[in-house]
Amino acid sequence: MSWILTILRSSIGKKYIMAVSGACLSFFLLSHLIGNSVSFLGKEAYNSYASHLHSIGFLTYILEPFLLFVFLVHILTGITLFIENLSARPNRYAVPGNERNWSASTMPYTGIIILTFLLVHLLNFHFITRTVSTAELVRTTLSNPFLASFYLFSLSGLTLHASHGFWSLFQSLGINHPKYNKFLQQGGLATAVIIGTIFILIPLLIVTTDSFLQ
Amino acid sequence: MTVIHLTLKIWRQTGPESKGSFKTYESGPLATAMSFLEMLDVLNERLILSGEEPVAFDHDCREGICGMCGAVINGKAHGPEKKTTLCQLHMRHFRDGDTLVIEPFRSRAFKLVKDLIVDRSAFDAIIAEGGYISVNTGGAPDANAIPVPAFTAEQALDAAECIGCGACVAACPNGSAMLFVGAKISHLSLLPQGQPERSKRALALVKKMDALGFGNCGNEQYCEKACPKGISISNIARLNREFMKAAFCSVEE
Ligand code: HEM
Ligand code: SF4
Numbered sequence A: 001m002s003w004i005l006t007i008l009r010s011s012i013g014k015k016y017i018m019a020v021s022g023a024c025l026s027f028f029l030l031s032h033l034i035g036n037s038v039s040f041l042g043k044e045a046y047n048s049y050a051s052h053l054h055s056i057g058f059l060t061y062i063l064e065p066f067l068l069f070v071f072l073v074h075i076l077t078g079i080t081l082f083i084e085n086l087s088a089r090p091n092r093y094a095v096p097g098n099e100r101n102w103s104a105s106t107m108p109y110t111g112i113i114i115l116t117f118l119l120v121h122l123l124n125f126h127f128i129t130r131t132v133s134t135a136e137l138v139r140t141t142l143s144n145p146f147l148a149s150f151y152l153f154s155l156s157g158l159t160l161h162a163s164h165g166f167w168s169l170f171q172s173l174g175i176n177h178p179k180y181n182k183f184l185q186q187g188g189l190a191t192a193v194i195i196g197t198i199f200i201l202i203p204l205l206i207v208t209t210d211s212f213l214q
Numbered sequence B: 001m002t003v004i005h006l007t008l009k010i011w012r013q014t015g016p017e018s019k020g021s022f023k024t025y026e027s028g029p030l031a032t033a034m035s036f037l038e039m040l041d042v043l044n045e046r047l048i049l050s051g052e053e054p055v056a057f058d059h060d061c062r063e064g065i066c067g068m069c070g071a072v073i074n075g076k077a078h079g080p081e082k083k084t085t086l087c088q089l090h091m092r093h094f095r096d097g098d099t100l101v102i103e104p105f106r107s108r109a110f111k112l113v114k115d116l117i118v119d120r121s122a123f124d125a126i127i128a129e130g131g132y133i134s135v136n137t138g139g140a141p142d143a144n145a146i147p148v149p150a151f152t153a154e155q156a157l158d159a160a161e162c163i164g165c166g167a168c169v170a171a172c173p174n175g176s177a178m179l180f181v182g183a184k185i186s187h188l189s190l191l192p193q194g195q196p197e198r199s200k201r202a203l204a205l206v207k208k209m210d211a212l213g214f215g216n217c218g219n220e221q222y223c224e225k226a227c228p229k230g231i232s233i234s235n236i237a238r239l240n241r242e243f244m245k246a247a248f249c250s251v252e253e
């Protein structure tokens, strides 16, 4: 089985790891988005969604550890790529060429933003002793303008990360064809923007309106 | 004849281990019909006459087909024109009074030799590892004896346009050689003649590329924009596919 380690340690193998783990994280992101969109239906619906979610044992005992594993794989491989790539071009050019590809060039940095956000997010909503309903918890936590702006900033970072990532994962797996290249490129960008916008709406509505989740 | 004057900030470095720096020169009058390399020739003649060491740069064909020339002009490999090698870049694309910052291709895998010359023999080492097909000696086979669909032939020829200049590596923020290797893999594995060594080649080229100190591809697409031959990143996707097939579906290790 040493051949598989050789493959995964190679430059392209690491890209496969990033792509597959990135795809898993994207599925998580999508389901997390759909779940949280229930908040737009009102407080009762949101609370009932949350309590149903918590009662599914499969999620807590199988999917959560798996998600943690995927995050670790994605982050550790990402950091490895970042460090290796820093030393692959030790000297930068005196004049930066224009036409920068911002989303792609900032992947490690937006990744760090997401990681920081993830820790804060889990501290906010996961590692706490619950006394109130989920809707109330979300409402009171994100009413803090400092925290709300941190959410807005981080979710913009996530949008940027995904706007490159969604297309990039297909390219890394060799999925590229004139018949559907445009679709993958524009579809990836559109999906990232839609996901980002819906997520951003939640803290935004909480700080700007009195009625949301109230 | 239109004449322009340029300010040239050129990277001067006497050897691989010495410390380099920019030196500024006034170009003097330049005909707009001159190529970039002719402009450097004119400068060098003046430097030689004044007893200064001329600027070392690589070149050979001066007609855009050999891949020897190359430098980074104002942050762009081979300069600002699309699909143009440095030798085919003409002075008419610059304006009187422009300042050009001229640097060598930079990447860990391309060691600097002198001034604008870098050692790109890492590319040769990759080719030697499997960027070839094995054929029997003897009489040349009939040209059309093996059928190749026209579209496939076009794709292979597009990839075969790569001249190995190294601009893709120079333009890549990660110093990755994936566009070059993707072009070679595509060129050979699309054609029937490339089939026998197909899996072996994909594994060997990637292994060598990694060992030589090139970085990892981040799908950032700077390479495609810098390539003087318009090699597309669809060739990188094909390399990703070929490597996957070789890794998981062939007996090669
Ligand atoms: C919900 C969270 C996340 C999602 C949905 C996500 C998604 C993705 C996707 C789809 C890719 C593209 C893979 C490819 O290029 O083939 C990617 C790349 C990347 N991710 Fe993430 N990611 C997330 C979190 C993170 C975190 C927390 C970090 C780290 C510190 C990170 C660091 C990176 C890096 C550095 C790349 C670029 C790899 C390269 O350029 O080769 N990501 N991500
Ligand atoms: S792929 Fe393009 S830029 Fe890279 S070596 Fe070949 S011709 Fe030069």
Ligand code: FES
Pocket (backbone or CB within 6 Å): B058, B059, B060, B061, B062, B063, B064, B065, B066, B067, B068, B069, B070, B085, B086, B087, B088
């Ligand atoms: S000198 Fe041959 S390609 Fe420029």
